[in-house]
Amino acid sequence: MHSTEASAIPGAAQRRTLGVARRRYGELVIQGLLFAAAFLSVLVTVGIVVSLLGPTIEFFREVPLTDFFFGTDWSPTFTPASFGVIPIVVGTLMVTLWAMVFAIPFGLGAAIWMSEYARPRQRRVVKPVLEVLEGIPTVAYGFFGIVFVLPVLVDVWEAIPILPGTPNPVSMVLAAGIILGIMIIPTVGSIAEDSMSAVPRGLREAAYGLGANKLQVSTRVVVPAALSGIIAGFVLGFSRAIGETIVVLLVAGLIANLTINPLEPMMTMTAFIATTGSGDIATGTITYKTIFAVGALLFAITFAINMISIRLVRRYRQVYD
Amino acid sequence: MASRHQRRQRAAVDAARLATERGSVGVTRAKEVAFKAFLLFSVGIGIAMLVTLIVKAFVDGMPRLNIDLITAFPSALPEQAGIQSAIVGSAYLMVGVAAITLPLAVGSAIYLEEYADKDRWWNRLIEVNVQNLAAVPSIVFGILGLAFIVRGPLGIGPVILAGSITLSMMVLPTVILASREAIRAVPDSIRQGSLALGATKWQTIRHQVLPAAVPGVATGMILALSRAIGETAPLLLVGGVTFITFNPELDPQDWFGFDSQFTALPLTIFNYLARPQEEFRTLAAAAIIVLLVLLLTMNSIAIYIRNRYRKRLEQN
Numbered sequence: 001m002h003s004t005e006a007s008a009i010p011g012a013a014q015r016r017t018l019g020v021a022r023r024r025y026g027e028l029v030i031q032g033l034l035f036a037a038a039f040l041s042v043l044v045t046v047g048i049v050v051s052l053l054g055p056t057i058e059f060f061r062e063v064p065l066t067d068f069f070f071g072t073d074w075s076p077t078f079t080p081a082s083f084g085v086i087p088i089v090v091g092t093l094m095v096t097l098w099a100m101v102f103a104i105p106f107g108l109g110a111a112i113w114m115s116e117y118a119r120p121r122q123r124r125v126v127k128p129v130l131e132v133l134e135g136i137p138t139v140a141y142g143f144f145g146i147v148f149v150l151p152v153l154v155d156v157w158e159a160i161p162i163l164p165g166t167p168n169p170v171s172m173v174l175a176a177g178i179i180l181g182i183m184i185i186p187t188v189g190s191i192a193e194d195s196m197s198a199v200p201r202g203l204r205e206a207a208y209g210l211g212a213n214k215l216q217v218s219t220r221v222v223v224p225a226a227l228s229g230i231i232a233g234f235v236l237g238f239s240r241a242i243g244e245t246i247v248v249l250l251v252a253g254l255i256a257n258l259t260i261n262p263l264e265p266m267m268t269m270t271a272f273i274a275t276t277g278s279g280d281i282a283t284g285t286i287t288y289k290t291i292f293a294v295g296a297l298l299f300a301i302t303f304a305i306n307m308i309s310i311r312l313v314r315r316y317r318q319v320y321d
Numbered sequence: 322m323a324s325r326h327q328r329r330q331r332a333a334v335d336a337a338r339l340a341t342e343r344g345s346v347g348v349t350r351a352k353e354v355a356f357k358a359f360l361l362f363s364v365g366i367g368i369a370m371l372v373t374l375i376v377k378a379f380v381d382g383m384p385r386l387n388i389d390l391i392t393a394f395p396s397a398l399p400e401q402a403g404i405q406s407a408i409v410g411s412a413y414l415m416v417g418v419a420a421i422t423l424p425l426a427v428g429s430a431i432y433l434e435e436y437a438d439k440d441r442w443w444n445r446l447i448e449v450n451v452q453n454l455a456a457v458p459s460i461v462f463g464i465l466g467l468a469f470i471v472r473g474p475l476g477i478g479p480v481i482l483a484g485s486i487t488l489s490m491m492v493l494p495t496v497i498l499a500s501r502e503a504i505r506a507v508p509d510s511i512r513q514g515s516l517a518l519g520a521t522k523w524q525t526i527r528h529q530v531l532p533a534a535v536p537g538v539a540t541g542m543i544l545a546l547s548r549a550i551g552e553t554a555p556l557l558l559v560g561g562v563t564f565i566t567f568n569p570e571l572d573p574q575d576w577f578g579f580d581s582q583f584t585a586l587p588l589t590i591f592n593y594l595a596r597p598q599e600e601f602r603t604l605a606a607a608a609i610i611v612l613l614v615l616l617l618t619m620n621s622i623a624i625y626i627r628n629r630y631r632k633r634l635e636q637n
Contacts, residue, residue, distance in 0.1 A: 030523045031436055037428030038437070041497065042450045044490050048461060051468035109363025117360060126364060128624070133367050135544075135616065136374070137551025139590045140609050144374045146594060147381060147602065185367045213349065215356045236456065243458020245554035246587075250594055270460050270554070277463065277558040283472050295464040299457065306456040310449065 052299060055292035062286055068293065074256040074267070076290045077276070083290065085297065087258040091173070091266035092242055092298075095252055098177020098262055099184060099241040104234060106181070107188030108223075111230070114189070115196035116218045134186040141179050142250035149175045150251065157263075167263040171253030174262035179247050184237040191236060191313070195229020196222050232312035239305040243298070245270040269298045375613065382606030390607050394566040395589055399600030404608050407589035409568045410481065411550055411615075413578065414585055417485025418549050422496050423542060425489075427531075430500030430538075435526055455494035462491045463555030471559055479560055481569060482579040487559045488552060492545040499541020503534040536630035543623040547616050553587040560588055586612050 060068070063083045071084020110130070114123055154169050167174070199222050207221045223230065253265025254275060273291050281288045379386075393403025429451070437444040466487030471479050507530050515525040560583055569578030584592075586608065593605040 024521060027521055027523050031432075034428045034432035034436060037425050038432040038447050039443075040425060041429060041454055041493060042447055044465075044493070045450050045454060047469055048457070048465050051465050051473070052461075055468070105359075106363040106366055109360045110367070113360035113364050117357065126368075129368055129371070130364075132620070133371050135547060135551070135620065136371070137553070137587055137609075137612060137616070139551070139553050139587045139594065140374060140378070140613065142591070143594055143602075143605055143609055144370075144377065147606075148373060148377055182367055182370050185363075213353060215349075215353045219356075239456055239458075243460065245458070245460045245557075246591060250591075270458065273460050273464065274554060274557045277467060292464065292468070295461055299461050302456065302458055302461075303453065306453045309456070310452050 052292050052296040055289045056296040059289035059293040072258055077287055087256045088267050088269050088272050090258055092268040094173050094266055095176050095248055095268055096238060096241040098174055099180035100238060102178055102181025103184045103188050103237050107185045108192055110185060110189040111192035111196060112218050114193045116222060130186040138246040141183055142246050145175055145179045145247060145251035149179055165261060165263045168265055171251055171265040172263050173252055173266050176248050176252035180241045180244055184240050187240055188233045188237040191233030192230040195226040199225045228312045228315045232309045235305055235309040239302045243270060243302055245274050249274055269294050378606045378609045381603055382610050385603050385607035386610060395564040399598055399604055402604055404589055406565045406568055407584050407586045410583040411586040413481045413569055414484050414488060415546050415550055417481060418488045418546060421485060421489040422493055426493055426496035427500050427538060429497045430504055431526060434501050434504040451494045451497050459491055459552055460554040462487055463558035466555060466559040479582060480580045481583045484556055484559050484583060487555050488549040491555060492549050495545045496541050500538045503537020504530060506537060507533045536626050540623045540627045543619050547619040551587055551616060553591050556585055556588050
């Protein structure tokens with residue numbers, strides 16, 4: 001912003017005459033306090049890493065790394081316990097994948113509409129509504145899944161006999177995926193729309209001048225030019241879907257089975273953490289440590305994804321600023 | 322710079338190419354109509370779902386949407402169960418979150434906007450860290466709360482203060498980002514005028530920048546609170562899911578009730594939803610209506626502040 005960097009020598013001589021007569025220690029104390037407040041957010045991250053790492057290391061003293069990462073049987077609270085994390089990782093990925101199947105086309109569609117097609121007045125109405133959609137509590141979405149999406153899906157499968165498989169009426173991956181997908185449309189859409197709005201008018205006008213129509217301008221000029229921002233939106237939506245807990249807990253089920261059938265219930269990493277962590281488990285037991293091992297894995301995955309998205313957003317800002 | 326020119330050229334060439342390879346007018350027109358229909362569907366599906374959700378909650382919750390809902394305490398007997406301690410618990414949490422988050426977030430924002438030298442690595446670290454923290458799954462904050470606050474070093478148990486701290490850590494990045502925007506929007510001329518009159522940097526911030534940034538900060542804070550009030554996942558780990566049949570006591574000796582065990586509105590709703598009985602579902606639907614009304618009120622206040630502020634800026 002307005003930095004007063006003294007890099008050149010002629011400026012330095014002038015600065016001395018304009019400098020403060022005496023040090024104001026009160027000002028320095030305030031600056032120190034403000035820095036401490038800002039640095040506290042770093043300490044929160046450090047706190048997360050430390051609190052996850054300690055029990056995770058202890059966990060891996062008892063459970064071999066290969067059993068955890070390559071095992072296909074997840075039953076940590078049974079005797080004999082088994083700690084193969086693959087079923088709940090696949091469960092998380094399945095739900096997220098189905099969420100993206102719905103969020104990517106519709107999120108992008110909503111963004112294109114808002115950025116290229118909507119009149120200013122329509123935009124002013126629709127945008128706040130989508131913001132409300134983003135602010136609805138996840139328990140409300142969970143309720144919606146139980147009382148609406150699940151029964152409707154069962155009805156659809158009954159009505160159309162050629163659809164393969166039979167949906168589980170109590171909980172299934174597909175229902176959770178649909179709800180999460182619609183839930184993250186605003187996340188995906190608003191970032192994509194921001195980057196499309198940042199595309200210079202000149203590009204659009206050049207294309208129109210050459211005889212392109214609106215569809216062609218939107219899909220072949222604006223979308224490619226805004227691609228890094230659009231992908232950043234996808235990535236952020238992906239990370240939101242991976243970390244979602246309540247909807248998957250209520251709709252995707254609590255059975256850690258390894259399948260690729262979206263009509264079956266599956267347990268996700270977050271669902272495991274929430275159900276196990278809300279029970280009364282004694283500190284230091286293997287079950288307690290398992291929560292942290294799964295939490296560490298979840299944190300590592302979302303951390304990597306967030307870093308990619310931060311990079312991408314920075315890139316699209318640089319291109320047209 | 323090179324990439325910018327390349328991009329422009331590529332886009333122009335693409336546009337020229339597509340202009341020459343157009344098919345018949347009828348096909349192009351049909352494609353346009355289909356595409357527009359798809360776009361409208363994309364926007365509509367979210368809105369349709371929102372409307373269905375609200376209607377469904379009203380229809381299902383109607384039988385229990387009465388005064389007993391608010392006056393009765395949670396219970397395992399659905400006919401007698403209500404949400405009183407949940408509403409009080411949520412109110413307590415919001416007070417705690419606001420008290421913890423506001424000074425920290427505003428302090429961080431002032432530092433990052435007014436003091437931080439962006440070329441220093443530690444300032445860049447803080448900035449990237451805030452961005453990353455904003456996207457950490459909420460359940461991870463629950464784990465941190467469980468390990469550090471409920472048990473472990475602080476060890477204060479599953480009480481309101483623990484819930485407040487956990488939720489504060491979760492919404493802190495959002496409020497920091499909103500406060501930074503508000504501070505950045507204050508024109509530089511105001512700062513320069515104040516400094517030129519001999520005010521120190523802190524005097525300038527305290528008396529000129531902060532008052533001008535209050536509406537933006539308030540809007541960000543209210544929106545963050547409305548996120549915190551609907552959040553369930555971290556509270557599952559920090560609060561527990563037992564029925565709480567009492568309100569915290571406003572006793573100064575017990576930290577004004579902040580060391581009381583608690584439940585919150587979304588937590589109680591979740592608890593009811595996880596039960597198989599139909600009556601509990603009705604109860605949950607009614608409680609969701611209460612939660613949505615609360616949220617709508619908070620959001621309306623935030624939008625009102627934002628619009629008022631915008632008008633004032635336009636008048637100036």
